[in-house]
Amino acid sequence: MRILQTVSVKQVLTEMSKYKLLKKYKNNKQQLKKECDQLLFEMKKLERTRKFTQTGLKTQFDKEIAMRKEKVKLIDFQIEQLDLLPIGSELHDQDIQAIIDIKVGDNWEEITKGKTIVITDGIITEIRER
Template structure:
């Protein structure tokens, strides 16, 4: 029998990974800014065509734009936190699922123990089981 278990993937911070993360955050923020501009354009286009319920359209677009602005603020916070992170520290990158074999006679505590994979510059450096 097999069960699915969560595995935490951590990234060990290096100069290279710090730079890569910062560029990734900047790309995400730029994409959100472009989406906001596109939404404003679509809103203006739609407002010119409509004769009624303009407030509903404005509210809908405003919600979408505010949602993206909140995401941009979160990215700014992540960039600030990244700047203070020390080289060698570990951050949680993601959670994944793994298939774990379960057999009669195995120790349940060992099977249910948290599993962590530590990656440094895209190379696995440690597996904690």
């Protein structure tokens, strides 16, 4: 029989991965700022046409802009934390599903412990039993 099991994937922080993460964070931040500018532009454009109620329209746009600004703050925090982390630190990257073969007589506790995959610069360097 086969079952699904969640496997944790961790990334070892190297100079290369730190650079890539920093670049990804900055790109995401820039994209969110562009979206805020676009939303402001669209709001002003719709305000001029006067086809929608002013308060409802402004509230919805303000909510969307605030949500993006909050994401920018989170990215700024992640960048600060990344700068503090020493090279060699392990960062939780993602959880994936793995198919595990089980049979009668297997130790259930060993099977349910789970596994962790450790990646260094895109290469699997270790598979750990938790």
